Structure formats: structure tokens, C-alpha cells
Amino acid sequence: MPFWKKYINTKFYFILIVIVFSVALSAVLSLSKSVGNQSLLELKSLTPAFDIVTQEILKPLFTAETVARASSLKSSMNEDVINANEMIALLEQLSNEFEMDFFVASETSRVQYYSNGTTLPLNADKVEWYFRAKNSAQNIVAALGNREDIHIYFDIKIHNEQGEFLGFIGVSKRLNSFISSFEKIKSKYDYDFVFVDHNDDIVLSSDTSLLADGKRIKTLQQLPWFKALTPEQQTGQHPNDNVLVKVAGDDVLIAKAELKALNWKLFLVNSLHVRQSETTNIFIIQTLNIIFVLLLTLLLFRIAIPYIQAEFANKHQIDPLTQLPNRAHLAWRFKQFKKTKQSLCAIIVDIDHFKIVNDTHGHAVGDLILCEFAEVLKSQLRDVDVIGRWGGEEFVILLPSTDFQMAYEVAERSRHAISNHEFIVDDKVLNMTASFGVAFRSAAYKLEDIVTHADEALYIAKRAGRNTVCTTNDIEVKSPVGNSNLRLS
Known part of the structure; x- marks a missing residue:
């Protein structure tokens, strides 16, 4: 892997860690002043929430977006004839470097290439997602796929300098890989995550009964606590909606956050039978604000990455005249x-x-x-x-x-x-x-x-x-x- 890319990746993750640490520290200090020791304890219990979002969702997303800006990848996808062996070798290199599964769906060859060496023809009757995502106005698409072994796919649209659509670069993670992380937090802190896409299909959840199993995908409307919401609450337009509802006689606090980069919504479902409702409500609001600030900061950093890469590459990657390493x-x-x-x-x-x-x-x-x-x-x-x-x-x-x-x-x-x-x-x-x-x-x-x-x-x-x-x-x-x-x- 070129020196400048490793340098950029190292700097990116270092800054990411600094951002998470700084935001968490700021939140702890703020809550300690407003709600005292109880709220501070709540913060420590919910800190894993945005750790999960960062590690399991944002890391694959921003890794895919960073790789999508690599000139070598765009150059390979922009060829009139795609060299399958070279493409797979490049994806395998990325997979080894980032410890993720990468793929490329090429508009030129109408073939999807995987880092494990396999390929899949992009036929409209078998690979419906490609044509749907291609016609979508979004540049980032996240969805479930592969019924035999459910994966979450993060797809990034690729265009050449003339604005022509070249296909998708993306990463995928097995749905089961999220379960162990979710279960540890759920068993310790007694709350659930529910991630839904723009169609209100449940993509991820700490409740394994809600996960897709290859036969069906559950929707938000099927959940008991969602049915307990009023029509106005179900269709709320605010990015952070927090409501208290009764489900089977228990008070349940529902907090919602928009993950705009993916066009997803995150719901934190918190049963209050062992907690004080007011304290928990304040705490979850603060936590969601932290997640929002974190997403906003990472979004700004994502915008800055191409400029950092270009500047660093010009100075540190190659000699501009001979194109040899310097x-x-x-x-x-x-x-x-x-x-x-x-x-x-x-x-x-x-x-x-x-x-x-x-x-x-x-x-x-x-x-x-x-x-x-x-x-x-x-x-x-x-x-x-x-x-x-x-x-x-x-x-x-x-x-x-x-x-x-x-x-x-x-x-x-x-x-x-x-x-x-x-x-x-x-x-x-x-x-x-x-x-x-x-x-x-x-x-x-x-x-x-x-x-x-x-x-x-x-x-x-x-x-x-x-x-x-x-x-x-x-x-x-x-x-x-x-x-x-x-x-x-």
C-alpha cells in the first residue's frame, strides 16, 4: 500500500479517536453540572451506544468513502475493458489492509467483483439492488443482501472526471458480526438498538428476533412500542424525538436520531422499570446530541479528506516529473x-x-x-x-x-x-x-x-x-x- 495512503488512514483514525474522546468528555462534564452523579452514571452506561455507531456503522462507511476516492481504483473502473484479475487483486489488497470485505460493481462490465475472488453478473432479474441504487439520487446506499448469509452492504457511487457513472465500491459485513457487540451492551445496560432504513425496514437491532433471516425483513410498524405511539409521533419530523410510552404495563423511553449519511434512523428503546424516567430522558437526549455532533464532525472531516489526500500525495507520494517514488x-x-x-x-x-x-x-x-x-x-x-x-x-x-x-x-x-x-x-x-x-x-x-x-x-x-x-x-x-x-x- 502506498506510503501516503497509510499515512492518511493513520491520521484519519487518530482524529476519529480524538473526536470521540473529546465529545464524550465534554458530555460527561456537561451532564455532571446539570443532573449530578446519577446522570453521570447514565452517561457511562450509554457511552457504548455511540461507540457501536462509530465502530460498526461509521467505520465501514467512511472507509468505503475514503477508498472510493483512490485514483488507482477510479482508473481501473474507468477502463474500457475491466481486467477482472487486477480488480480482484486490488480488492483483496484492500480487504487485507482494512480487515473488511470489499466489492466493486462495474457499470462497464456489468459484473460485481468481490475481495474473496468471486464474481457475480449484474443481471436485472437477480441483482435488483444495483439498478435500484444506480437510479437513486443518493451517492451512499446501505442495504441488506445475500439471503443465504445476510450481509449489510455500504455502497458508494463512483463517477469519473466527466461525471459518468462507473459503478459502486463498497464494503460488507455479516449481519451476525453485529450480534455479539449488541448482546454485551444489552445484557449490561438493558436497552435495545433499532436501526431502520428509509423504507422503515429494520436493518440492525440488538434484539435478534428482529433481524432479517433470509425469508423476511421486519418493519418498524410491526414493533409493539411503535404501535403505542400516536400518529403524530410516528411521523415526527424532528431529528431528535423522545417519547415515553407504555408497553405491556412498562414505561419505555423511545429516542430517535437521524443518520443522514445513510438515510437511516436510530431508535434507542429504554425500559424504565429500573430507572428514573426524568434522569434517563435527559441522558438519552444528551447522548443523541453527542451522536449528532459526532456525525456532523465526521461529515466535515469526510469532505476535507480529498483535499488532504491530494495535497499529501503531491508532496509525499511520487516525484511529479519521473513518476518514480521520491x-x-x-x-x-x-x-x-x-x-x-x-x-x-x-x-x-x-x-x-x-x-x-x-x-x-x-x-x-x-x-x-x-x-x-x-x-x-x-x-x-x-x-x-x-x-x-x-x-x-x-x-x-x-x-x-x-x-x-x-x-x-x-x-x-x-x-x-x-x-x-x-x-x-x-x-x-x-x-x-x-x-x-x-x-x-x-x-x-x-x-x-x-x-x-x-x-x-x-x-x-x-x-x-x-x-x-x-x-x-x-x-x-x-x-x-x-x-x-x-x-x-
Whole structure:
């Protein structure tokens, strides 16, 4: 996974945790002033409510929305012909990274691809949800699916830069995966969650008898406490409606919150036979306000994510000219090699007499040479090797699990490929050469250290007349400046 995406994901979850903690702390302080110790105890009992919303509902939703903005995914979906293997591989990578099941429903191929490697043709008679969601005005669709093994699907519409509909990217979670989380809270605090969609179908609930079982989906209108509400209460227009009703002789407090991002409603059903009605009512109102503030804050953060991603990618992901990784990416990959305790070779490459090219043909030609030079170098490397632009006309290559002799052969092969390559610019053929410095560390501890050693070898290569490969074995003790005692490869 690219360095900048991991950085964005880490920052996102860190900010999410800070927001939840800050809002919860603010709520505790506010309630302690208004309703005293009893209300504070109630807050602690209902805190898991918005933890559940965050962990089980918002996390998959915002993960899907963040992934939906990835340029690599849009690019794959925007192809005239969808490569099924590449698409599944990308989804599998996302699934491993986020520990969720991902899928893509492609408008181009009319096929749904899953991270588990399976596919499903999008036939109107079998996959009705796709065509219904496609024609929906909403960009986010959440619904139940897969009758054999009920899942909740969070679908995000994808469009290209021309506004053309490309399909959906989404995540799914098994309905049963929510049950254990709900049961722990219900058994301890004695209240139920009920999530309903825009059709008033029950999507999620801590009451397992209300969950879909593949044969039927229960509706809000079937619930005894909902039937006890007045018609005005059943059709209330306010985002937070709190009413006290009697069900089978018990007082039940019903609190409602709108989850606008999904067009869902959340009901907290709280039996008051062991609690003081007024205290619980105040507390649930405060809790729902906290959830509302949290949703609003996350919504604002979601809007800001594309701008953060674009800015960070421009600065930290790739070199804008050659499209190679830059120093930041090289440093991150080096740390990965170090964690796995792999031996490592580094090669630093410098284009010979590049200044003359710029002075003679102009910087535009120089830029084209740099880009083509980068492609020639890449063609000589393995998939596990990493090449990046170090700066100017210098490039650094990292070769994991590679001994000194093999690294020298890679450098020599690359040098030969460069010297034999014809760089054609504006119908002009330019012959370029490059100098190479090779360094080896069985247990490298800093990227700068191994690159510094390679740079010393590169200096020897330049002193030897350029278009050559030198290694750190070619460096002997240097005499005073101007009279270096050198042994050349």
C-alpha cells in the first residue's frame, strides 16, 4: 500500500479517536453540572451506544468513502475493458489492509467483483439492488443482501472526471458480526438498538428476533412500542424525538436520531422499570446530541479528506516529473526492509554530463531524458526492487535480499543498457551514459548511511572517467585532497 495512503488512514483514525474522546468528555462534564452523579452514571452506561455507531456503522462507511476516492481504483473502473484479475487483486489488497470485505460493481462490465475472488453478473432479474441504487439520487446506499448469509452492504457511487457513472465500491459485513457487540451492551445496560432504513425496514437491532433471516425483513410498524405511539409521533419530523410510552404495563423511553449519511434512523428503546424516567430522558437526549455532533464532525472531516489526500500525495507520494517514488517513499520502504531484517544493497546512479544536455538542448529536453532514463533503469529491476528519484539527475535503487556480487551485476547490466540506449528527442538521437555507486549492508540501520556509502563509490566512478560501476570495495584509505589513492573496478 502506498506510503501516503497509510499515512492518511493513520491520521484519519487518530482524529476519529480524538473526536470521540473529546465529545464524550465534554458530555460527561456537561451532564455532571446539570443532573449530578446519577446522570453521570447514565452517561457511562450509554457511552457504548455511540461507540457501536462509530465502530460498526461509521467505520465501514467512511472507509468505503475514503477508498472510493483512490485514483488507482477510479482508473481501473474507468477502463474500457475491466481486467477482472487486477480488480480482484486490488480488492483483496484492500480487504487485507482494512480487515473488511470489499466489492466493486462495474457499470462497464456489468459484473460485481468481490475481495474473496468471486464474481457475480449484474443481471436485472437477480441483482435488483444495483439498478435500484444506480437510479437513486443518493451517492451512499446501505442495504441488506445475500439471503443465504445476510450481509449489510455500504455502497458508494463512483463517477469519473466527466461525471459518468462507473459503478459502486463498497464494503460488507455479516449481519451476525453485529450480534455479539449488541448482546454485551444489552445484557449490561438493558436497552435495545433499532436501526431502520428509509423504507422503515429494520436493518440492525440488538434484539435478534428482529433481524432479517433470509425469508423476511421486519418493519418498524410491526414493533409493539411503535404501535403505542400516536400518529403524530410516528411521523415526527424532528431529528431528535423522545417519547415515553407504555408497553405491556412498562414505561419505555423511545429516542430517535437521524443518520443522514445513510438515510437511516436510530431508535434507542429504554425500559424504565429500573430507572428514573426524568434522569434517563435527559441522558438519552444528551447522548443523541453527542451522536449528532459526532456525525456532523465526521461529515466535515469526510469532505476535507480529498483535499488532504491530494495535497499529501503531491508532496509525499511520487516525484511529479519521473513518476518514480521520491525520498519519502524510499525511506518508508527502507523501514519495511529493516523490520524484516533483510540484507540490503543500495545503488546510486548519476547521469553523466547531464548539465551539458540542459545547457545545449534546454531543460525541456533534459526533463524528457530524465523520464526515459528512469524507464530504462526500471526495466532492469525485479518487482521487489525499489527505485526512486533522489534529486536532480540522481536515482537510488534499493535491492532487498541481494548480495554484493548480484548488486554489482545489476548495476553493470543497467549501465550497459543506458549506454546502448538511443534517447530520441525531437528527431535527435542522444547517447547517454551513467555512473553507478554500489553499497552493501547486512543490517542497515539508516537509509542515509547506506546511500552515503554508495555515494562515495559513485564519486570514485566519476573520478575514474564516468560510465562505470564502482563499489564500496573500490574505496581505500584516501591520502590528502588531490592525491587520493584509489583502486578502480
